[in-house]
Amino acid sequence: MEPWLAAHLPVLDLALDAVRAVQRASARAGRRVNGPVASDAARPDPVHPDPARVATAFASDRVFALDGRPMEAFAPLSGFFRTSDGWVRTHANYPHHRSRLTALVGLPDDVGRPAFAQRLAELAGQDLEDRAAGPEPGGGAIVARVRTEQEWRTSAPGRASSSGPLVRTARRAEPTGARRRRAAEARRSGAAPLAGVRVLDLTRVIAGPVATRTLALLGADVLRVDPPAPAEIEWQHLDSGQGKRSTVLDLRDGSDRRIAQELLDAADVLVTGYRPGAVEALGLEAPRGVVTGRVSAWGDTGPWAGRRGFDSIVQAASGIALLEGQDGVPGALPAQALDHASGYLLAAGIADALTRTDDGPGVDVSVSLARTAAWLLDLPGRDPLHPAAAKASAGETVTHAGVTTARPALPDHDDYAHPAHRWGTDAPTWRPTPPR
Numbered sequence: 001m002e003p004w005l006a007a008h009l010p011v012l013d014l015a016l017d018a019v020r021a022v023q024r025a026s027a028r029a030g031r032r033v034n035g036p037v038a039s040d041a042a043r044p045d046p047v048h049p050d051p052a053r054v055a056t057a058f059a060s061d062r063v064f065a066l067d068g069r070p071m072e073a074f075a076p077l078s079g080f081f082r083t084s085d086g087w088v089r090t091h092a093n094y095p096h097h098r099s100r101l102t103a104l105v106g107l108p109d110d111v112g113r114p115a116f117a118q119r120l121a122e123l124a125g126q127d128l129e130d131r132a133a134g135p136e137p138g139g140g141a142i143v144a145r146v147r148t149e150q151e152w153r154t155s156a157p158g159r160a161s162s163s164g165p166l167v168r169t170a171r172r173a174e175p176t177g178a179r180r181r182r183a184a185e186a187r188r189s190g191a192a193p194l195a196g197v198r199v200l201d202l203t204r205v206i207a208g209p210v211a212t213r214t215l216a217l218l219g220a221d222v223l224r225v226d227p228p229a230p231a232e233i234e235w236q237h238l239d240s241g242q243g244k245r246s247t248v249l250d251l252r253d254g255s256d257r258r259i260a261q262e263l264l265d266a267a268d269v270l271v272t273g274y275r276p277g278a279v280e281a282l283g284l285e286a287p288r289g290v291v292t293g294r295v296s297a298w299g300d301t302g303p304w305a306g307r308r309g310f311d312s313i314v315q316a317a318s319g320i321a322l323l324e325g326q327d328g329v330p331g332a333l334p335a336q337a338l339d340h341a342s343g344y345l346l347a348a349g350i351a352d353a354l355t356r357t358d359d360g361p362g363v364d365v366s367v368s369l370a371r372t373a374a375w376l377l378d379l380p381g382r383d384p385l386h387p388a389a390a391k392a393s394a395g396e397t398v399t400h401a402g403v404t405t406a407r408p409a410l411p412d413h414d415d416y417a418h419p420a421h422r423w424g425t426d427a428p429t430w431r432p433t434p435p436r
Contacts, residue, residue, distance in 0.1 A: 007324055007334055013381060016054055022348045025347070027193075029351050050396075062391075078090055089312055089321065100132075144313040145317065149322070152319045200263055204226070206236075206339035209224075211347040222243065232423045241423070246426055269354070271295075291362060295342055314370050
């Protein structure tokens, strides 16, 4: 067998388990729509995910290409940097994160990587991390000190992130209502498990978009809504926007905010990557009965609850980077595996929330990258002498109009029904509900 996603930690096991979670949730949703055709004992197991397909999907940024030209996943000021007391990892892919990062260290916004690295070598990593999480100037920058696994596990944020289920689900205490009857009726007339479900997608980067792309693959009508600025990284949207539509609304504008609220009022699912309370702060109110899905970096409890973060940052703080490095120099997993696995887990949790009841109180479903990291760290099968990870399989990619992307990880789908198209080019409307 090819060394797909080979690493010190069992990344392939994590990836396969996350995809299987979606398969099981999809099967449960399909049985709810079409009625049981056999007992669970008599029903054959779902098709096993293909390791090559799953590995390629998880490493999608490494196979993505525009007219044959690959993309660089990280900006010049994103990455590992030596400090006076160790290492930090930074994230500056978005312009506003870069600006906050350069302000944090007192350098001009157009500084190059060598001068930036020289400056960080003079500073303490813990101080950088603390100030990045604080107020301006520099507050809101994305910096994490590289820790050992033991240091993270015994820390307050590490203990908080490893507690509780991988997918948290809670029913909201609110009056019941007939929110999802329309979606349920539509699903009964369609073959796809989530046909008729409307998903309002307020996520960016990888984990959230992977979750909503998966819901679209299962038949949901997914509409992604973004502010006009900062604009999404175009190639990143093309890598994870399959099956979805994308529109731009400025919630600081009263007219756009009303449109967004009307979309939310008619939605069955709201998926966000915002911190708690941020949707309400934007002037939106989730109606009763809606299923909410949320992905965060660090979870909702502990001293880092609500702190910003990305897959690479969680790898650095949790000890994964040092495990995947060599001779004290940090390294990284062979894919943004925490992002992708969290996205599939969130999609599975949302599908199950929709399946359990077609009517009633709303359900909150949440995942965090740090909790997924704890899952990976707890899995058996570490291999410190692992071979180099196999390159993503070109046979598991598809190309549409010059855009090369990974095939779906789910084995029953050779391609997405609709390739991703340009970010922000769709009307802010739901598709008409098919007649019964």
